[in-house]
Amino acid sequence: METRNHVETIKQLQVRPDVVRSATRPTHSIIVMSGKGGVGKSTISANLAVSLSLNGYNVGILDADLTSPSVPRLLGLTGNIEVEENQLVPVSYSDKLKVLSTGFLVPSPDHAIIWRGGMKMGAIRQFINETKWGALDFLVVDLPPGTGDEPLSIVQELQPDGALIVTTPQEVALVSSRKSIDFARKVEVPIIGIVENMSGYTCPTCGTQVAIFKSGGGERSAKELDVPFIVRIPLDSTICESGDSGKPISENGATAPCASESSNLITQSVLRFYDAKEKVKTENEEVMR
Ligand code: ADP
Numbered sequence: 068m069e070t071r072n073h074v075e076t077i078k079q080l081q082v083r084p085d086v087v088r089s090a091t092r093p094t095h096s097i098i099v100m101s102g103k104g105g106v107g108k109s110t111i112s113a114n115l116a117v118s119l120s121l122n123g124y125n126v127g128i129l130d131a132d133l134t135s136p137s138v139p140r141l142l143g144l145t146g147n148i149e150v151e152e153n154q155l156v157p158v159s160y161s162d163k164l165k166v167l168s169t170g171f172l173v174p175s176p177d178h179a180i181i182w183r184g185g186m187k188m189g190a191i192r193q194f195i196n197e198t199k200w201g202a203l204d205f206l207v208v209d210l211p212p213g214t215g216d217e218p219l220s221i222v223q224e225l226q227p228d229g230a231l232i233v234t235t236p237q238e239v240a241l242v243s244s245r246k247s248i249d250f251a252r253k254v255e256v257p258i259i260g261i262v263e264n265m266s267g268y269t270c271p272t273c274g275t276q277v278a279i280f281k282s283g284g285g286e287r288s289a290k291e292l293d294v295p296f297i298v299r300i301p302l303d304s305t306i307c308e309s310g311d312s313g314k315p316i317s318e319n320g321a322t323a324p325c326a327s328e329s330s331n332l333i334t335q336s337v338l339r340f341y342d343a344k345e346k347v348k349t350e351n352e353e354v355m356r
Contacts (some may be wrong), residue, residue: 093127093206095341096227098256101234102243104135104212107264107300108233110310111333112209113141115231118317118334120163124204127157129194130168131221132211133187134180139170143313146171154199165201167194188220195224205337213243214250222254229259229340231333232294236266236284244285248292259340260295261285262333268302297336300329 263285
């Protein structure tokens with residue numbers, strides 16, 4: 068294996084903006100979107116990827132938030148991206164889960180990644196087309212928030228077959244998440260559903276429920292826009308702790324049963340979505356025969 072340091076790998080990304088589409092594509096690819104940052108999109112992406120891998124699938128997670136990568140921290144991973152036969156080698160979380168993030172290209176998490184548009188687009192193309200993912204059942208892509216250049220480039224390169232939308236319940240986040248839904252519709256990526264995160268808080272001492280960011284807005288949006296609603300996840304300090312300590316809830320359910328149940332519901336919704344898709348595909352193939 069050819070081992071390069073992060074500077075060499077970054078240089079390689081800079082000089083190879085146009086890459087050839089590799090033959091190996093994941094069976095299913097999911098983009099995880101949010102209108103705004105800080106709503107828990109990366110937390111949900113990381114937990115979904117771990118959970119799918121624990122269900123026996125071969126999974127890749129692409130941290131496409133190129134300038135603010137958080138997946139390595141959330142999964143407790145460090146490492147370098149190696150280059151083998153001109154392909155990037157993702158870092159392994161387990162036998163079943165591989166991770167690619169610009170977080171593995173910098174010497175420390177405090178190191179700023181300052182990339183212009185063209186550089187980012189080149190990196191995205193290379194991450195998707197020139198990475199040794201191996202045969203993947205699922206590629207989960209944690210998109211940067213919003214509907215700008217990176218989400219568009221990823222959709223064009225990857226042609227994902229499902230989008231998961233994460234929002235928090237307050238109006239300022241909902242307006243942006245409705246834009247994500249509009250974006251997914253315009254680029255013809257079917258929507259798996261909406262997750263309403265940080266929805267209410269139960270005081271651990273007195274049990275009082277407080278809707279800090281309000282509650283129910285994601286579900287209302289889902290109804291209005293005719294999109295499946297998946298689950299409300301409350302504000303829960305164990306979710307934050309698990310992210311900070313790099314021990315995903317979907318792997319350590321006993322520490323946070325409520326959050327772990329929500330994580331399971333998201334995984335089940337994703338699996339149902341793809342089952343239904345496969346059924347339609349098989350039926351269409353039978354009709355064509
Ligand atoms: P985004 O990807 O949308 O920017 P992150 O997934 O990085 O958001 O989450 C931002 C912060 O919020 C992290 O510290 C994460 O642990 C925390 N967090 C996410 N969801 C919850 C929740 N339901 N309760 C408490 N903390 C949460």
